[in-house]
Amino acid sequence: MVSENIYKPYKMRIADIREEAPAVRTFRLEFADEAEAKAFNFKAGQFGEYSVFGEGECTFCIASSPTRRGYIECTFRQAGRVTGALADREVGDIVGFRGPYGNTFPIEQWEGKKLIFIAGGIALPPLRCVIWNVLDLRDKYDDVTVIYGARSVADLVYKHELEEWGQRKDMHLYTTVDPGGETPDWKGKVGFVPKVLDDLAPSNANTVAIVCGPPIMIKLTLPILAKLNFTPEQTFTTLENRMKCGFGKCGHCNVGKVYVCKDGPVFTLAQLKELPAEY
Amino acid sequence: MEKKILKKQSLGALFDAIKAGGRRLLGPVEKDGRTTYEEVSSPAELAKDYIQTTTSAKSVVFPACEEIVRWQNEGHDVKVADLKPQTTPTVVFGVRPCDAASFAILDSVFSWDYNDEFFRRRLENTTIIGLACTKSDEYCFCTSVELNPGDTRGSDLLLTPIDGEQYLVEIVTDKGKKLVDAAAKLFTPAGNESKEKVLAKVPVKFDQKKLTAKLPALFPKENAWVDQSLACLGCGACAFVCPACVCFDIQDESGRNGGTRLRCWDSCGFSLFTLHTSGHNPRPVQSQRWRQRIMHKFSYFPERLSHLGCVGCGRCSRACPADMNLVEHLSALVEAADGQ
């Protein structure tokens, strides 16, 4: 942080707003200060505290890739006080940003490996940063597969990017919607994400699985990965928990001996198993 | 450690010298049966006979409410102010050794990777004149958490009343030395005066090392935690009177022209502490929140920060409306551990 005051946010201008799905929006944010923009760096997996001055702060991952400089993006669903206020913002408005906080996806360790990204609904944003990060450094990685599903076609986020990914020759994309969520012209799969994974039955050889989704999806996906012999060390996820400060002082995200904001939000399944179920 | 003698009758002159240096002076003052730290000018205002204050001196370095961001609205723009931390030189007189040791606990969190300058500047500018204990009550348990009634850790000067007339003064830090130098004439060299014979004898009440070692295994024993916490009402009294509790909330307050962001005391005992906007609460029942308090102070703190999150002052137990006596509960946990 440029300021000595660790609580003082960067001033960010909303450069672009994209409606992703009902009540879900992506903001592209640019630093109001040139020098701060130049100095800013982050790694995939990290998050920030985004503020509406007067309403409060909210935790979202940085959903854009660190390879794309000059802006950061966040995707959020309108759910409470701060996200409600954010949803009222317009292009050109000022919001605050503190970050980057947290640990990162260890993408250097993944070089040369196959990567499978499994995401559901509003949980694609935390993985989008690392998917683009990997795609921007495509040569370093073996096969890249993305399995992404939502309740319905309307609920899929990053629809334009899904189209783009679907057309790329250097990755495999499987999109799916829950049974009943398809539209007449839907060309993707129909079925729950864990089922799609099961049908695909990827090999675990030299592969890393990165999973992010609502609790029920995680609960049903992990056994499939176990069945496919993915070890807890080769399975990654990113956690959410109640946060306030974002840097390990306020105590809200403390679970077991871990602070999700400091020691996470990226965890391997092996690390997750050591935590009490208090997140 | 350099030692001096200060006559009790010189305390007034010391206070004058402290205040003449432009410092704010706080001391324990009794009112309506409660003793709290207030601004004082003379020793006559000090509480005569107290074992421990009701609220701690934590608010000197970590106030219940501190402004951390301030802004002004200018049309569509927001001007974020450069807030300067509070640096008023402050002397706190009459801090018990348990409380003195708590500042290091707070500091370990506020300087962990990121430096909270609001806290650190206050701490830098605060001088602690500790007062060793010649008496204790059933709630005290400093000796069970590796402290003792004459411990110098955390004090800049530690005063021990060795008889009715004088204090033995231990100069623990440079900050303490500066204060002594500012009123050098009041201090005489110490001889062989020992503080040991006047210090309170606080028996060890439970095996803390065993507790810390066994807590992870006790974590899943839901029934034990439920039994212990039935009386708990889920208020924040224990956390707020505790000198070592450091968890906080961040709240915005604003008007049309601008606003302020505040860092306020919070408690893991509140049900809201872990509540997600979605409605999911990782700790939905009081037994889990009670467990978190114990685990955080006696298991997670030692593991991550190499020291306990408790100094044995006993305030939580004195203040609890439901009489959740901490020593009783911790002893019961050690016993439960024995059954392993």
Next chain:
Amino acid sequence: MEALRKKARELLEGKAAAVVIGYGEGSGGKARAVFIRQPDKAATLILDDRCVQNLAVYLVKNEVKSLGKAAVVAQPSTLRTILQLASENQLTDGLVMALAVNNGQVLELTSFHAIEEYLNTAVPPSEAPGKARGLSAEDRAAVAKIEAMPREQRWQFWVNEFSRCMKCYACRAACPMCYCTKCVIESNQPQWIPVAPTGIGNLEWHIVRAMHLAGRCLNCGYCVEACPVGIRLNLLTQMLTDEIGGDFGAEAGFTAKREYALSMFKPEDKEDFIR
């Protein structure tokens, strides 16, 4: 006391109650709430002047409700609290048993009607153990003094009193009538009351809470006992109790029927305050 212990033991052995909520020896010579589930632990029950905590607060706590049918040792203020909670649909008739101790005898009050009858015909509360019956003479004098103050001075009195508040919510936690699953302070859309312990935030919290208790408070005084910094909340709630009593002749906690002055209109209600 012996009669109480015997009764508690009988109830637990006969499974008429899953838990007896009463008082036991606490620390610092105080009494504390105890939850007796094993018959042989009934011998730890006590009942004397130290037993002031309003145990009805546990009757609306989920963790205690899940233990099963409760028998609660009931001081007069606890009995009135049970009736008030009943009038607000927080308790189910027949599922709470109150144990009233009178002249060495233990009475099992197994219905709200039984409690109503007991309160209206029994030994005057001033003879019942525990001081949990309205204000002490000292506090009454304090109320009179505050009421005699001119408006500005009275306001300043309360500003000063609430300046020590740390927003620990011990007052709310200790109060049986504060059972809302989402308290007004917990609403953030909108944030009705500032969370932070600033002057205005403290005042708003206490004023709103006092208003929410107006006509419902049983004046058990436990809020003051619970407050770590000794704010004299009971004086404010008593003043409101007096107001409601004066305007509507109503007093909380004597019937299980809904008769809350501030949520009902009767044709004979005074209208002289409508100008």
